[in-house]
Amino acid sequence: MNLTFREAILTFKRAPLLSVLSVTTIAFSLFVLGLFGLVVINLQDALHNVEERVEVVAYLLPGAPIEATAQALKDIEAFPEVQSATYVSEDDALARARAELVELRDVMQELERNPLPASIEVKLKPGFRDTDHVAAVAERMRGFGFVDDVRFGRDWVEKLDRLRGLAAAVGIVVGAAFAVVAIIIIGTTIRMAVLQRSREIAIMRLVGATDGFIRLPFLLQGAIKGLLGGMVAVGLSFAAFLLINRYLLQSAFFTQEQAVAIIAFGALIGLLGSTISVGRHLKRV
Amino acid sequence: MIKFTNVFKAFPKGGLALKDVSFHVAKGEFAFLTGHSGAGKSTVMKLIYAEERPTSGEVRVSGYNVNEMRPREVPRLRRKLGIVFQDFRLLEDRTAEENVAFALEVTGARSSTIAARVMRVLTQVGLAAKAQAYPRELSGGEQQRVAIARALVNEPTVLLADEPTGNLDERATRGVFQLLRDINASGTAVVMATHDLDLVRQAPYRVIELQEGALVYDSAVDEARDQAAAP
Ligand SMILES: Nc1ncnc2c1ncn2[C@@H]1O[C@H](COP(=O)(O)OP(=O)(O)O)[C@@H](O)[C@H]1O
Numbered sequence: 001m002n003l004t005f006r007e008a009i010l011t012f013k014r015a016p017l018l019s020v021l022s023v024t025t026i027a028f029s030l031f032v033l034g035l036f037g038l039v040v041i042n043l044q045d046a047l048h049n050v051e052e053r054v055e056v057v058a059y060l061l062p063g064a065p066i067e068a069t070a071q072a073l074k075d076i077e078a079f080p081e082v083q084s085a086t087y088v089s090e091d092d093a094l095a096r097a098r099a100e101l102v103e104l105r106d107v108m109q110e111l112e113r114n115p116l117p118a119s120i121e122v123k124l125k126p127g128f129r130d131t132d133h134v135a136a137v138a139e140r141m142r143g144f145g146f147v148d149d150v151r152f153g154r155d156w157v158e159k160l161d162r163l164r165g166l167a168a169a170v171g172i173v174v175g176a177a178f179a180v181v182a183i184i185i186i187g188t189t190i191r192m193a194v195l196q197r198s199r200e201i202a203i204m205r206l207v208g209a210t211d212g213f214i215r216l217p218f219l220l221q222g223a224i225k226g227l228l229g230g231m232v233a234v235g236l237s238f239a240a241f242l243l244i245n246r247y248l249l250q251s252a253f254f255t256q257e258q259a260v261a262i263i264a265f266g267a268l269i270g271l272l273g274s275t276i277s278v279g280r281h282l283k284r285v
Numbered sequence: 286m287i288k289f290t291n292v293f294k295a296f297p298k299g300g301l302a303l304k305d306v307s308f309h310v311a312k313g314e315f316a317f318l319t320g321h322s323g324a325g326k327s328t329v330m331k332l333i334y335a336e337e338r339p340t341s342g343e344v345r346v347s348g349y350n351v352n353e354m355r356p357r358e359v360p361r362l363r364r365k366l367g368i369v370f371q372d373f374r375l376l377e378d379r380t381a382e383e384n385v386a387f388a389l390e391v392t393g394a395r396s397s398t399i400a401a402r403v404m405r406v407l408t409q410v411g412l413a414a415k416a417q418a419y420p421r422e423l424s425g426g427e428q429q430r431v432a433i434a435r436a437l438v439n440e441p442t443v444l445l446a447d448e449p450t451g452n453l454d455e456r457a458t459r460g461v462f463q464l465l466r467d468i469n470a471s472g473t474a475v476v477m478a479t480h481d482l483d484l485v486r487q488a489p490y491r492v493i494e495l496q497e498g499a500l501v502y503d504s505a506v507d508e509a510r511d512q513a514a515a516p
């Protein structure tokens with residue numbers, strides 16, 4: 001184990017330029033990935049805020065019986081998708097309209113009769129704030145006899161859905177592309193390291209070193225490079241985040257777990273690249 | 286210990302390197318493998334340390350059947366062998382001591398025992414004083430002694446030496462040859478490939494001669510037959 005580690009470290013000493021180059025390229029790939037990740041998590045935050053406002057409103061027929069309405073409110077609250085259901089009476093609606101529509105206050109003062117219907121406003125639990133669930137809840141609410149109409153802004157709920165899908169898809173594609181690039185780069189550096197050490201490897205074989213033993217320093221070396229690349233990438237992302245916050249807009253950074261995941265992902269990429277490469281090239285030595 | 290039975294070896298891009306070769310080297314024996322360049326000596330060596338597999342026939346080495354050996358058994362066989370080449374094959378960026386220790390480290394020897402074992406073999410080959418020297422600071426004969434020390438450090442039952450004196454002057458040749466004889470005297474079998482016939486005549490050892498891949502003379506067989514034929 002001691003020797004394995006020493007051998008892995010030795011490669012950095014023997015080919016410092018190559019090592020720095022490979023760490024830098026991995027760091028850069030992961031940095032671009034990190035920037036994209038920042039965009040995604042900030043978009044996600046924004047989406048979350050919008051989502052919170054997703055609600056289904058059922059307008060009630062005038063003169064809906066109070067007991068039936070109260071019972072309906074309980075029933076609706078019991079739907080698995082529903083977070084809260086609030087009854088808004090005709091008077092509440094008018095008061096709200098007066099408060100929100102200041103310009104029309106005078107007009108409203110002069111009304112003889114309240115034109116606004118009572119309604120039930122329903123908020124959905126997180127995870128149910130998409131088209132299908134919203135539509136399903138709306139459909140069920142239509143079933144109550146005293147409900148006149150149900151509205152839920154189908155259009156922008158659908159747009160929100162599509163935007164989220166697109167963000168995830170682009171994230172996955174870009175992420176995979178950069179991961180592949182990083183794997184190829186690591187593979188190339190391992191290939192060079194294997195060729196550079198071919199004499200040593202041949203001697204190791206002659207004196208009876210197992211393939212696993214010969215392979216280990218290369219795998220370790222790949223993982224270390226990936227790990228370093230990941231750390232540099234998180235550092236660069238943090239610098240970018242600071243700059244953006246200072247000059248552009250208030251945004252969120254990765255959580256500690258996400259940062260650790262990026263670094264672990266770097267190590268995984270390094271390990272994967274070196275595993276693929278070392279097996280192929282050791283055979284030729 | 287080492288047994289070849291009707292061994293043929295053909296290389297993909299070459300002709301037949303070995304044709305119907307059969308011989309047996311016993312435990313503790315010293316055997317010369319002679320023949321001109323290209324006769325097939327190195328091929329015999331490669332078959333013994335399982336670098337190559339026979340095309341047909343059977344190769345057995347200290348309990349292993351090289352024909353049907355699995356890849357992961359090869360390292361186990363090699364730990365029972367010591368191998369020395371004409372070109373020494375030392376690592377230039379390591380001292381004599383480190384080159385020898387390398388063979389122990391890569392086989393997972395306990396690190397607490399390595400230094401003592403390395404010094405013991407370096408003393409055995411007469412190079413204890415140059416343990417800290419790098420290969421470029423050593424003469425050819427000294428470099429070959431380091432290689433021999435590396436081959437011995439795993440306490441092999443057989444030492445394979447492929448033209449070990451091929452790059453050495455006469456004095457160094459005599460020294461290295463004497464060292465191999467001493468090693469054999471202490472119980473290790475030695476198979477030495479050489480085309481140096483003076484060396485072969487100096488010692489009363491077994492001689493196996495190859496010619497264009499065929500075994501044309503084996504002193505163990507032919508002398509026994511000659512004696513049987515004598516009145
Ligand atoms: N890997 C190989 N591929 C093709 N031909 C080979 C290979 N190794 C050896 N040979 C051929 O096998 C024959 C014997 O070679 P070798 O065993 O090296 O002879 P020696 O060691 O006695 O000089 C030669 O004709 C050589 O060209």
Ligand SMILES: [Mg+2]
Pocket residue numbers: 323326327328447
């Ligand atoms: Mg040869």
